[in-house]
Amino acid sequence: xxxQLSISERDILKDYRKSSSGKKDYIRCTxxxxxxxGKSAKELSELLGxxxxxxxxxxxxxxxxxxxxxxxxNYLGFWGKLDSFDLAALDKELRSHLHKNCQSIAYWIKENLxxxxxxxxxxxxxxxxxxxxxxxxxxxxxxxxxxxxxxIEDIExxxxxxxxxxxVLLYADAVHxxxxxxxxxxxxxxxxxxxxxxxxxxxxxxLTGTVNIQNPSDILISESETVDSESVREFLDKxxxxxxxxxxxxxxxxxxxxxxxxxxxxxxxxxxxELIYLPAYSPNLNLIERLWKLMRKKIIDYEYYNTFEKFxxxxxxxxxxxxxxxxxxxxxxxxxxxxxxSKTNFY
Numbered sequence: 001x002x003x004q005l006s007i008s009e010r011d012i013l014k015d016y017r018k019s020s021s022g023k024k025d026y027i028r029c030t031x032x033x034x035x036x037x038g039k040s041a042k043e044l045s046e047l048l049g050x051x052x053x054x055x056x057x058x059x060x061x062x063x064x065x066x067x068x069x070x071x072x073x074n075y076l077g078f079w080g081k082l083d084s085f086d087l088a089a090l091d092k093e094l095r096s097h098l099h100k101n102c103q104s105i106a107y108w109i110k111e112n113l114x115x116x117x118x119x120x121x122x123x124x125x126x127x128x129x130x131x132x133x134x135x136x137x138x139x140x141x142x143x144x145x146x147x148x149x150x151x152i153e154d155i156e157x158x159x160x161x162x163x164x165x166x167x168v169l170l171y172a173d174a175v176h177x178x179x180x181x182x183x184x185x186x187x188x189x190x191x192x193x194x195x196x197x198x199x200x201x202x203x204x205x206x207l208t209g210t211v212n213i214q215n216p217s218d219i220l221i222s223e224s225e226t227v228d229s230e231s232v233r234e235f236l237d238k239x240x241x242x243x244x245x246x247x248x249x250x251x252x253x254x255x256x257x258x259x260x261x262x263x264x265x266x267x268x269x270x271x272x273x274e275l276i277y278l279p280a281y282s283p284n285l286n287l288i289e290r291l292w293k294l295m296r297k298k299i300i301d302y303e304y305y306n307t308f309e310k311f312x313x314x315x316x317x318x319x320x321x322x323x324x325x326x327x328x329x330x331x332x333x334x335x336x337x338x339x340x341x342s343k344t345n346f347y
Contacts, residue, residue: 019124167248229261
């Protein structure tokens with residue numbers, strides 16, 4: 001059989017075959033591509049496991065309807081449906097507006113370009129355009145880029161003079177681990193699920209802590225019934241006692257009301273502890289947030305504790321034996337900070 005495709009038809013068929021998820025579409029495209037390469041109808045029939053008559057019918061459909069009719073506009077999803085102007089418009093749309101699913105993109109293409117594009121073929125098109133389907137990243141809407149940048153510069157300058165001042169730089173925060181299992185990602189056989197028990201209570205532990213930027217395994221933790229001005233003042237007593245050999249203790253913390261209360265300010269006045277407040281909406285600049293994340297990963301995620309006391313014991317043991325994570329902490333708590341702010345206005 002003398003059969004030949006044009007270069008553009010060949011490329012279109014290859015793209016369509018790659019993006020198609022249906023077996024029938026794959027076979028139909030492969031028949032035409034195989035004949036174009038010089039294979040016989042009988043060879044393709046045996047290779048693909050289809051009747052010889054089906055091979056001839058595919059060729060007949062192509063000869064009578066052309067390539068567009070052969071593929072059918074309802075299922076066509078390849079570069080050939082969108083010209084360079086259409087692709088540029090789609091790319092601009094995707095970079096300026098968030099589309100949560102392929103249905104939304106297909107609707108936009110129909111409404112703005114007048115083209116019916118197969119939803120099942122859009123993932124392949126998105127990849128070719130340089131897009132991937134992944135979670136959005138939340139950032140504080142009110143975070144100030146300039147304030148964060150200046151803060152990082154000030155901290156870097158402070159770190160350089162710590163030794164000459166015989167000072168220590170601590171990052172402080174409060175955390176409230178809740179007695180409950182946290183579901184997370186794991187490798188699970190396809191088609192199966194893995195259940196993790198969880199408790200129904202909302203009891204939690206209230207902790208205040210610091211981490212030393214020069215020695216990440218140097219961590220102070222204090223438990224209290226609640227975190228308030230009084231518990232913070234008591235924690236500052238503990239911090240001062242822990243660093244008697246230092247002339248100055250710098251402590252970075254957020255702007256929570258219990259950290260800025262008059263009681264705390266009065267206690268700090270005249271002491272060797274100097275409080276440095278983070279810019280508003282900047283948890284990314286507080287080193288100790290990474291420690292809390294590690295604690296949840298090691299102790300809370302995937303683990304079920306049938307009593308609150310077991311949960312509490314394991315959380316506190318994590319900090320008691322924190323030196324076991326020394327190598328991991330040195331990497332995790334390295335003073336590499338990144339400015340975080342809203343760069344785009346997607347809607």
